[in-house]
Amino acid sequence: MAASKTLGERLREHGVSRRGFLKFCAATASMMALPPSMAPAIAAALEKARRPSVIWLSFQECTGCTESLTRSFSPTVEDLILDVISLDYHHTLQAAAGHQAEAAREQAMKENHGEYLLIVDGSLPGPDANPGYSTIAGISNYQMLKEAVAGAKAVVAVGTCAAFGGLPAAAPNPSGAVSVMDIVKDKPVINVSGCPPVPMVITGVLAQYLVFGKLPELDEYHRPLAFFGQSIHDRCYRRPFYDKGLFAESFDDEGARKGWCLYRLGCKGPSTYNACATMRWNSGTSWPVESGHPCLGCSEPKFWDAGGFYAPLSAPLGSPGNTLLAAGIAGAVVGGAAAAMARKRAAKAETERQPVKIDELEQKL
Amino acid sequence: MSDPMGFLLWVKGPALDGALAIFALGMLARLVEIFMLGRKPNYAEPKGGEWGPGFKTILTRSVTDPGTFARAPFNVVVGWIWHLGFLIALLLFIPHIELFKGVLGIAWPGLPNPVVDAITAITILALIATLVHRLQHPVKRRISTREDYVVWAVTFLPLLSGYLAYHRLVNPYPLILGLHILSVELFLVVFPFTKLTHVFTAFIARWYNGAIFGRKGVES
Numbered sequence: 001m002a003a004s005k006t007l008g009e010r011l012r013e014h015g016v017s018r019r020g021f022l023k024f025c026a027a028t029a030s031m032m033a034l035p036p037s038m039a040p041a042i043a044a045a046l047e048k049a050r051r052p053s054v055i056w057l058s059f060q061e062c063t064g065c066t067e068s069l070t071r072s073f074s075p076t077v078e079d080l081i082l083d084v085i086s087l088d089y090h091h092t093l094q095a096a097a098g099h100q101a102e103a104a105r106e107q108a109m110k111e112n113h114g115e116y117l118l119i120v121d122g123s124l125p126g127p128d129a130n131p132g133y134s135t136i137a138g139i140s141n142y143q144m145l146k147e148a149v150a151g152a153k154a155v156v157a158v159g160t161c162a163a164f165g166g167l168p169a170a171a172p173n174p175s176g177a178v179s180v181m182d183i184v185k186d187k188p189v190i191n192v193s194g195c196p197p198v199p200m201v202i203t204g205v206l207a208q209y210l211v212f213g214k215l216p217e218l219d220e221y222h223r224p225l226a227f228f229g230q231s232i233h234d235r236c237y238r239r240p241f242y243d244k245g246l247f248a249e250s251f252d253d254e255g256a257r258k259g260w261c262l263y264r265l266g267c268k269g270p271s272t273y274n275a276c277a278t279m280r281w282n283s284g285t286s287w288p289v290e291s292g293h294p295c296l297g298c299s300e301p302k303f304w305d306a307g308g309f310y311a312p313l314s315a316p317l318g319s320p321g322n323t324l325l326a327a328g329i330a331g332a333v334v335g336g337a338a339a340a341m342a343r344k345r346a347a348k349a350e351t352e353r354q355p356v357k358i359d360e361l362e363q364k365l
Numbered sequence: 366m367s368d369p370m371g372f373l374l375w376v377k378g379p380a381l382d383g384a385l386a387i388f389a390l391g392m393l394a395r396l397v398e399i400f401m402l403g404r405k406p407n408y409a410e411p412k413g414g415e416w417g418p419g420f421k422t423i424l425t426r427s428v429t430d431p432g433t434f435a436r437a438p439f440n441v442v443v444g445w446i447w448h449l450g451f452l453i454a455l456l457l458f459i460p461h462i463e464l465f466k467g468v469l470g471i472a473w474p475g476l477p478n479p480v481v482d483a484i485t486a487i488t489i490l491a492l493i494a495t496l497v498h499r500l501q502h503p504v505k506r507r508i509s510t511r512e513d514y515v516v517w518a519v520t521f522l523p524l525l526s527g528y529l530a531y532h533r534l535v536n537p538y539p540l541i542l543g544l545h546i547l548s549v550e551l552f553l554v555v556f557p558f559t560k561l562t563h564v565f566t567a568f569i570a571r572w573y574n575g576a577i578f579g580r581k582g583v584e585s
Binding site for chain 1: 368369370371373374377378379381382385386387388389390391392393394395396397398401402459460461463464466467468469470475476477478479480481533537538539542
């Protein structure tokens, strides 16, 4: 429930120094592509921000997104911002269970109607699917989302499952899974995709909401441009090796040891838009490409169905070799038949030929 | 298919399969027909072999004779530049080699990306020059058919879209990569039904030429 203390007061209570707080504000400003002069304004706005009520719904998900958020090495300002938002319902993190938990959700929805931020992780069985695939307290995900969205100011879909359907929606999608965006049409939806998303991106979106009281600028997939505006490839520290044509060809060859480009090992960095390359993971320790593994493209739609994780981006899907062979054989048969028919026609013309002598022709004339 | 990533997956999957099927079916049908129709039996006593002179002519006819060069230096020089450039960009760019590996199961060494990039830029300029030349040259303009322009366009588009994709000049990247692959699929689809078949038939024709002369004991 929205408490009376401001964010600034709460951060000081938690022992976050002024310097640490300002550093976070400066980082937030740069993440949002704002000029550095905006950092004090962000600090001032965050200081005064009241705890907004947040309701977090978890549907068809693996809890990886929540794990990502809570495993961001503490104590960070990001952690504390999450501490000081009023997370009124999160069935993994909250102490309450069963009826009490659902009662807390209903109370928060009632008290903050029209004001609360709804965060969703996980996809949900669509309106036409069997609702029994995923329920909470006997309520279908679809019904719970519809009810919660009605009083929400905005919806943040955290993780690729909530944003694009993710793993549950991968072919053949047995549970008829859909994304939040597929259902919610009348409220702003912000997609913070990734499997899981970078924790600081989640808190960055929340910080922006607290500071400016409005939602960030979004790309065509409803992702905040500040974090998803550039591709992994364009910000990758291994990019010079791609430009020079120096590639690792296996995970333990000379190229891999020298840190060359991972394109040939299946890196989806060129087609993936996310902030991993700049923000990195585990408090800026490293990120997949830095640890020698190609980008899986986890923040993009349909990433489970986009071919093998270790197949290069340019490799075809399916088995075109067989197509080529089958069509080639069919073509050879067609060509053979056409040639045989032409020969037959020529032979027939030869047998039916009726020679005429000149004097016969002259007689006729 | 309504979003860039869906579009990319469509062109990399079903669309590629379809284009390859049309290409292989059309091209094999044409080639098998050509070979099976063959030539009329020649009952004259052969004065020499056919195979050797045939293959020799494939090579010798690839080199322009001085007379042709003197008459049409632009055609010879620019023609060679863009044909070679096209083949290098197609066969020696590492992402393309990965594609061939995915389709045919075989791979070969490639060239560094900046080299392929520079060659592609030259090839694009050379192809534009051929179009300008075709439009400005009174005789060429007169003898050019709609098919000539279609063939030029389907050859040019993969190079242009590939260049834009490599330099990431169009956002989002899956869109331009998808358009690049789609342009190649267009090339594959029209290939068997236009003069693009010369990629195969030019060499067959040269072989027949050499073989005919070889049989007669004449140097071609």
